[in-house]
Structure formats: structure tokens, C-alpha cells
Amino acid sequence: MADMATAPYRFIPIEPGYVQAAPVKREDIRFDKPLAEGSLSAVIDVEWTAKTPICVGAKEDTSSEVRPLKIGKRYCLPGTSLRGMLRSAVEIATFSHLGRINSSHHHGVRDFAGMGDYHSVKVGEVKAGWLKREGGRWRIYPVRHRDARFVLVPIDSLLNTLSEQNRVDFSTWQTSMSVAEKYAQLPPVYQMRPNKYFYALEKEGKGLPRACLTRDAPGSSRTFQSSTHPIKDMYVICTGPYRQEATRTSNPRAEEGTPKKNEALFPGPGITGYLIPDAWMDVFHGMHSEYARDGGNPRGAWRTWLLAKGWQDEFKGFKASSDEEAIPDCMREEKLGIPVFWKGDIANLENIDPDDPPAPGLQSFWFSLSRVMRVPHGYSVGDVAGRLYSEANGYHLPRMSEEDGWDFARAMFGEVDGANDSPERAKPGKRADGTRREDAQRGRVAIGFAFAPENTRPESASRRGVFGQPRESFWPFYLRHGDAVADGILGSDRTVSYSSEAAVPAGRKRTVVRSAEAPAFPGGNGNENTETNVRFLPKGTIFTGQIRVHNFHPVEFGALLYALTFGVEDGSLWHQLGRAKGMGHGAISPRVTIAKCDLVHSPDDEAAIGNNSSVSQWIGHFRDWMNKQMEVRDLPAHADHPSIKMLEAMANPSVGDTMAGQHKLDTGELPDFKNWRDVSGSQDGTMSGPYPLSSPLDLS
Incomplete structure (x- = not known):
């Protein structure tokens, strides 16, 4: 479809009612005993190459600009930032919970x-x-x-x-x-x-x-x-x-x-x-x-x-x-x-x-x-999201012990019950020992800092502009009509407001990667309080780091490697991290090497995996397992599912470059958003208009 609107991001659709449980039960996870279904511990070396200028940092006390993080004499990418980036990819790739949304909020x-x-x-x-x-x-x-x-x-x-x-x-x-x-x-x-x-x-x-x-x-x-x-x-x-x-x-x-x-x-x-x-x-x-x-x-x-x-x-x-x-x-x-x-x-x-x-x-x-x-609006964020999961009382991230509460992301990265809940729900329940502490699950993946060489220097000048984007209150982008989802996720391409009984989330927001950053940042409306000065590390900067996993199920290991590479070993599909992602900054390409892999035992004698298996073999094992789970639900194979195809298309710089060349990734000004809202549909939610953003799948 022709774009009615432009934005540097798109939304990866959510499969209604589907939350995939992790391949290992929570009660079986130990840190002193291998998993019975198959267990491995590994070290992964990752080399991240900045394909566009990148800045992961904050303002220093004496500076008016955001500067990249530096520890000692070396600039770096924080492990927490990399962890959040990879967890987001795992959540999409494994159909984990929608999770971190402001359920109780009314726009x-x-x-x-x-x-x-x-x-x-x-x-x-x-x-x-x-x-x-x-x-x-x-x-x-x-x-x-x-x-x-x-x-x-x-x-x-x-x-x-x-x-x-x-x-x-x-x-x-x-x-x-x-x-x-x-x-x-x-x-x-x-x-x-x-x-x-x-x-x-x-x-x-x-x-x-x-x-x-x-x-x-x-x-x-x-x-x-x-x-x-x-x-x-x-x-x-x-x-x-x-x-x-x-x-x-x-x-x-x-x-x-x-x-x-x-x-x-x-x-x-x-x-x-x-x-x-x-x-x-x-x-x-x-x-x-x-x-x-x-x-x-x-x-x-x-x-x-x-x-x-x-x-x-x-x-x-x-x-x-x-x-x-x-x-x-x-x-x-x-x-x-x-x-x-x-x-x-x-x-x-x-x-x-x-x-x-x-x-x-x-x-x-x-x-x-x-x-x-x-x-x-008539309905809260949780009301709208709950329709994807048939929850009459709105969407709330379940406790880990509740039905559908155990997914890949929680199993791999850990969780504290209530850590992302609304205030009225974030109250610990009574535990078996009589205490009221929140239940917690320790993660089994440790992501270290990735360091650039000592001689790395930031760009000579900072860049100034407005980096903000419309929030989830802008319903023409963030919501779809429920029929659009029911008709095959990307079927009807319609949108309605938060006041509609048919509104559901458009999906998980994600920026589209591209090989060249935007030449200029939006200037906003002249309000200096909304403008930011950012100093970037240059394109071509290489960061090296390690990821360690402990007592992982082989399928989980494959899922992590997929999240790192999006299923290809040559680094041709990219992530984005840091400031000004919407302007094309922060694109990073991974080069992944399994430095050490101690497989205690395979989950079955026929598994074509072992200590010397390649990245692609581990990813194949993950996809084979996912295909079996999805077949039971009459869903397409993992690689053919629209959510996965959209994820990979948005990580493909050739797709992003084509969209950027057609001005499909431009950031709108305030009058543009008013116009886009007006042509998208009536505000009362009783009518719906065409969904205004085109799909990267049209180009991939």
C-alpha cells in the first residue's frame, strides 16, 4: 500500500493468544545440577561493528551534551543495554509475553x-x-x-x-x-x-x-x-x-x-x-x-x-x-x-x-x-492489549507461577514478579514460608560490556535536534482494528482509537535499520528544552565483548544465537542501540563466535548438535523445536510466520535503505501527525480508516 504517513519505526504483529512456554520447567532450573532435558554452558565472543554513528551514554555533570559511556580509557556498550536489546529480540522470536506495558494507563x-x-x-x-x-x-x-x-x-x-x-x-x-x-x-x-x-x-x-x-x-x-x-x-x-x-x-x-x-x-x-x-x-x-x-x-x-x-x-x-x-x-x-x-x-x-x-x-x-x-479515552492500554489474549479484565503480565506465566524470556534472562506491573498489582503475594516477598527467578545469561579500542575518539562535533517520537497515545500508528489481526495479522490494515471496542495493539514497536543516518535532525518547534546535543562514536567503531550462559537448554541456546544474528552468520542483519535510532544511528552488526561450549548431554540421541556445532546448527535446532510447537497450534513454520518475517525485514539494511530512499522512514513534524490522525479514522472509534504505515514486508 502507499504510505499515508511516515515514521522511522514499524510494529511487529503479535500472534493473538499465543505465549510459548520455555522448553524447561521452572522447577527444574538449578545452578548446581544439569538440566535433565539437556544442558550446556558456553562462552560466546561477540564483535559489534557500528554501521552508523552510535552513542550509548548520558549527560555528564559538567556537560550540556550526551556523551558515549567511557570506562577508564575505553568507550563501551553497557552490558545492561545489550541485555535489553537481546531480550527484546528473544521476546519476539519466541512469542514471549508482551510484558512491559503501562496496563493501567488511560490516554x-x-x-x-x-x-x-x-x-x-x-x-x-x-x-x-x-x-x-x-x-x-x-x-x-x-x-x-x-x-x-x-x-x-x-x-x-x-x-x-x-x-x-x-x-x-x-x-x-x-x-x-x-x-x-x-x-x-x-x-x-x-x-x-x-x-x-x-x-x-x-x-x-x-x-x-x-x-x-x-x-x-x-x-x-x-x-x-x-x-x-x-x-x-x-x-x-x-x-x-x-x-x-x-x-x-x-x-x-x-x-x-x-x-x-x-x-x-x-x-x-x-x-x-x-x-x-x-x-x-x-x-x-x-x-x-x-x-x-x-x-x-x-x-x-x-x-x-x-x-x-x-x-x-x-x-x-x-x-x-x-x-x-x-x-x-x-x-x-x-x-x-x-x-x-x-x-x-x-x-x-x-x-x-x-x-x-x-x-x-x-x-x-x-x-x-x-x-x-x-x-x-474509553479504554486503558491494558484493556486494548487484553483483547489479544482474550482477557476480559485487561492485560496484565501474569506471575511466573500463573498459567502462561513461564516463557522463554523469563526463563533465560530472569524475572522479578511485579517488577513491571502497575502499582495496584505490584503487591507481593503470600509465599509458602509465610513471607510476602516477590517471587524471583535468577537469569542464566550474563552479558558483559563490549569495549572499543583505546584509540577510539568521538566525532569532532556534537549533533543537535529533537529525537522524540509520538508515544503510544498516537493511536493511528499504535493500534489496529481487531479484524486486521483476526484476518491473518496483516490482513485488513485498519486502525481505530483507544475508544473503540475493536482496537488492539499494532504490535511491538521497532525501528527499521539502514546503512546511512539521516543527514539532519528534526528541529522541533523551537523549544530548546526538547532539543538534545549528542556526541557520537564514528561509524566503523568495533566493540568486543563476551556473553556467558550457564545450564542452558540447547533450544534456549539456539534462541539466544538467533536473537544475536537473526538467523544469519554473516552479520548482514543488524540491531540498533543507543540514541537517535529513529534517525538511523546506532546500527550495529554482530559477528558471533562460540568460544566454548560444554554440552553435558543432548536432549536425545538423534540431535544433530554437539560441542563443535556451528551457530547455524544451534539456530536450526531452535527453529525445529519451535516449528513443532507452532504446528500444534496450526500456525505457520517459524521462518514463515509474519512476526518473524517482519523482524528479519526490519533488521535488513537493504530494506531500510529502500524505505529511506522513498522517504518512508522520515520523521514527521507536528502538523503532519494531526493530518495523519484526521485521515486515519474518526476519533470516536465507531469508524475505522486505513492503517497509515506501509509494511517492510512489501520490500523484503
């Missing part, structure tokens, strides 16, 4: 025109309230007005009240200033103090009324008057540096609108507070935080308000920063909560069990820190 979308039955946000129906933390629970108090109304205040009129020393221009206020910075600039009379005057009505009867702040004396004839909206005791409410207003556009799917021109005026909180379920607050918090397994570290205006009220520790995952911005005292007002905008039937919250609420994305009610509301 959100800023909605302007309405996203179906639950997401609709109509401009005139957005109301005002105050979010408070009381008695260990969260409540929203609608503002003290019969219809919970608020009034808009033009930014121009706010700026006119600023003193000369605090004067800022419209564009700076509109797009750059944080909530705390805005309140710090306001005159004291408008710093979260109730006002009965100083505003004049504008455009009554034409949508939401606007009140212009003035410097007139109390009692001025310009005092605000309205028959339908609040008229006194209002607080100036500033929101973050958003660029848009919540207005309907000509394109019903567009997430654009007009440039933001207004802040707001809220009455104080009313007397009735409505309880918000903790599960919904966790979703809201996750949508405004940087996710981590132990919770989420809040960001932006949400972080500022939590710190201002002293509520930052009410959620797991808060991490203090040494450079927190100053918070004006006015934001700490004890009588007031956090100003929020809300929509829907708030009174219906009284009919919801707060300890067992329905999915937040399937409700008419929601709230936001700005009038341009970010509402949750």
Missing part, C-alpha cells in the same frame, strides 16, 4: 467537537468547580452559582492591569508562562482574592460573556452585570501555556481551534462537594504526570497546584526536584481548592460506588485544569 485527548457518546465536550456546557482533598478523599465543589457558570476574561485586559515592572507581551503570556508565573505577575487584588468590582461586561448574549478587568475605582459604572452568569465574589483563574480555545472547527475531527485569548473568573466554591473515585483520580493524575512503575511524577500546572496545596504526596510517584519553580503565596489559599473545569452530570457521582467505579472513559462526566479539556 487522553483534547476534544473540541465531541468524540462519541462519552467524550463530547461542548463549549457552552463546560462548568467550573474547585477540587479539594478532604478526609482522605477527593471532591469537586461546583462554584457558587445555580448553573456553576464562569466568565471569560480577555488576556489583553489582564495585561492592562500589570504594573510597568511586571509587564509582559501577549504572546509570552499566551504560550510560555506557567500558572505560577502568571499569578506572580498579577496585581495583589487579583491574586486569588474575591472581587465585587473592577470588571465590565462584554458581548452579553453572544456565547460565554467576557468581563474586562479594569483599574477603575470601586463603584465604577463599568461594574460587571449579567442576568445569567455570576456577578460578584469572583477569582481570577489562570491556566497553563496552552495555545488553543475550546471552539468547534469546520473539521469535526480536528484538534485545533483558535489561539487562546482568555483566562477565566470563577465564583468561590459552593456548599456541596461530589466525591471523585480514587481510581478516576489515578487516571487524571496519570494523564498529567510522567509515568513510572511506582506511580507518576506530576508535571505542569498539576504539579504546581499539588505543591501549592501540599497534596503532592497523595499520589504515588512524586519526585522532588532541586529546581522547583517558586509558587506565589496566593496559590496556597487554604479555603480554596484547585480550580477545575468540568462537564457532564456531576450529580450522578452520588450513584457511583467510589470503591468500584465504572471505567472513567465511558462516562459523560470529566474534569480538567483548562477549558480545553483533556478527556480519557
